[in-house]
Amino acid sequence: MFTLPHQFEFLSDAWLDEARRFLERETVQRKDRLGGRPFSVAERFINAPPHMTCADNVAQWSMRYDGDKVTVAREFDENADQRIEGDYQAALTAAQFVGLLAPGAMKAMLRELRAVYGKDRLPRIAGSLPDPQANELMGHLHDHLGRRTVENPDLAHRAAAQGLTANIREMEETGYTVIEKAISPDFAEDVRHATLRALSEHNTISLQWMLYHGREIELLALNPKMMTLIDASLGRGAVIASLSAIRKGPGPGFIPNHTDYSHVPEPYPEFAMTGVGVWALEDWTAASGPTWIIPGSHRMRRAPRPGEGHNGGVPIEMPKGSAVYFTSGVWHWQGDRTEPGERVTLHMHYNRGILRSLEPKKVDPLHRNPPRLGEMLGEDDWFDKMAGIGRDHVRFQHMLQLHKFTDQKKREILETA
Numbered sequence: 001m002f003t004l005p006h007q008f009e010f011l012s013d014a015w016l017d018e019a020r021r022f023l024e025r026e027t028v029q030r031k032d033r034l035g036g037r038p039f040s041v042a043e044r045f046i047n048a049p050p051h052m053t054c055a056d057n058v059a060q061w062s063m064r065y066d067g068d069k070v071t072v073a074r075e076f077d078e079n080a081d082q083r084i085e086g087d088y089q090a091a092l093t094a095a096q097f098v099g100l101l102a103p104g105a106m107k108a109m110l111r112e113l114r115a116v117y118g119k120d121r122l123p124r125i126a127g128s129l130p131d132p133q134a135n136e137l138m139g140h141l142h143d144h145l146g147r148r149t150v151e152n153p154d155l156a157h158r159a160a161a162q163g164l165t166a167n168i169r170e171m172e173e174t175g176y177t178v179i180e181k182a183i184s185p186d187f188a189e190d191v192r193h194a195t196l197r198a199l200s201e202h203n204t205i206s207l208q209w210m211l212y213h214g215r216e217i218e219l220l221a222l223n224p225k226m227m228t229l230i231d232a233s234l235g236r237g238a239v240i241a242s243l244s245a246i247r248k249g250p251g252p253g254f255i256p257n258h259t260d261y262s263h264v265p266e267p268y269p270e271f272a273m274t275g276v277g278v279w280a281l282e283d284w285t286a287a288s289g290p291t292w293i294i295p296g297s298h299r300m301r302r303a304p305r306p307g308e309g310h311n312g313g314v315p316i317e318m319p320k321g322s323a324v325y326f327t328s329g330v331w332h333w334q335g336d337r338t339e340p341g342e343r344v345t346l347h348m349h350y351n352r353g354i355l356r357s358l359e360p361k362k363v364d365p366l367h368r369n370p371p372r373l374g375e376m377l378g379e380d381d382w383f384d385k386m387a388g389i390g391r392d393h394v395r396f397q398h399m400l401q402l403h404k405f406t407d408q409k410k411r412e413i414l415e416t417a
């Protein structure tokens with residue numbers, strides 16, 4: 001398994017053991033509230049990644065409370081009160097969501113699952129738990145495990161499940177790719193409001209440290225499709241360099257042709273150092289002043305010189321809720337806005353884990369998020385952690401293993417093209 005000791009993969013033996021421990025403890029503590037009323041839940045997901053070594057790649061489990069004792073089993077239970085079935089990767093994204101009992105959270109989570117995986121891969125829920133106390137307990141179990149459940153480390157399997165295999169090949173070729181409608185229009189609207197709120201509060205047209213300006217931004221930073229592109233270009237353990245917002249009205253663009261590498265000696269390395277994902281919170285058209293990119297310019301492995309032209313540049317046109325991700329030092333600039341209104345964007349800039357960041361990192365959001373957020377805040381690698389007593393060898397080995405597996409799977413993606 002590819003985790004630190006306090007984390008686990010979804011539906012692994014360690015995950016199941018933790019579910020059992022949690023339920024045994026909580027059913028005792030909540031005995032009066034549960035009132036001796038039995039309930040049971042079973043889950044079964046197909047297409048689990050092969051390294052999980054589940055029979056027929058089907059990952060499953062069930063739990064049953066008989067009114068007194070709880071049992072947790074590896075087998076599916078056809079007679080459980082509630083039965084949840086579907087695709088492993090989509091279920092894993094749901095399993096990483098923390099805060100399920102917040103008002104409207106379940107509905108919003110399912111809405112975003114649909115945006116990422118399509119409606120056919122959504123988990124199907126049959127039956128229900130009639131007792132609100134049982135529902136609450138299972139919600140807390142979900143969050144308890146969610147804070148400890150890691151992303152699928154098999155990059156090729158994950159990319160395939162998210163429909164991103166071609167995007168990863170395209171990104172190697174051109175230096176960028178677009179993920180269309182990776183979030184729902186409703187969520188794009190929520191993020192736009194949160195962004196404008198932060199900009200207005202600070203009376204500015206651009207702002208850094210956006211991760212700390214609202215739950216909406218935290219959830220966006222965890223977008224599973226964006227994470228897969230980051231892993232594919234920067235490797236695991238990539239960290240947030242900066243997370244910024246820009247508000248732009250009509251007029252010429254004010255960011256000229258550039259690469260996102262700062263102080264990187266030329267020629268740039270052949271591997272990517274930095275990647276930036278920009279979220280479109282309105283429809284992007286040539287008139288709205290989108291980012292322009294010169295496809296393949298990353299192959300020059302240098303920054304544009306003063307006065308060097310815009311030959312071959314293309315405007316990034318995409319509907320609201322999409323993102324463009326560009327990397328490897330590809331040339332790009334901010335386009336002119338020829339239509340009225342404003343463009344509001346979030347720029348998520350990630351660095352390969354061996355590099356320093358622009359923004360200092362704060363760990364406040366960790367308790368309400370899955371380990372994936374900790375990874376991008378540098379929690380899972382050994383940098384900045386050496387203590388008087390020595391190096392963090394556990395994190396060193398963990399990241400080394402993740403890099404090896406990710407490299408192997410990326411080669412698989414590119415070589416089978």
Ligand SMILES: [Fe+2]
Nearest residue numbers: 258259260332
């Ligand atoms: Fe840039």
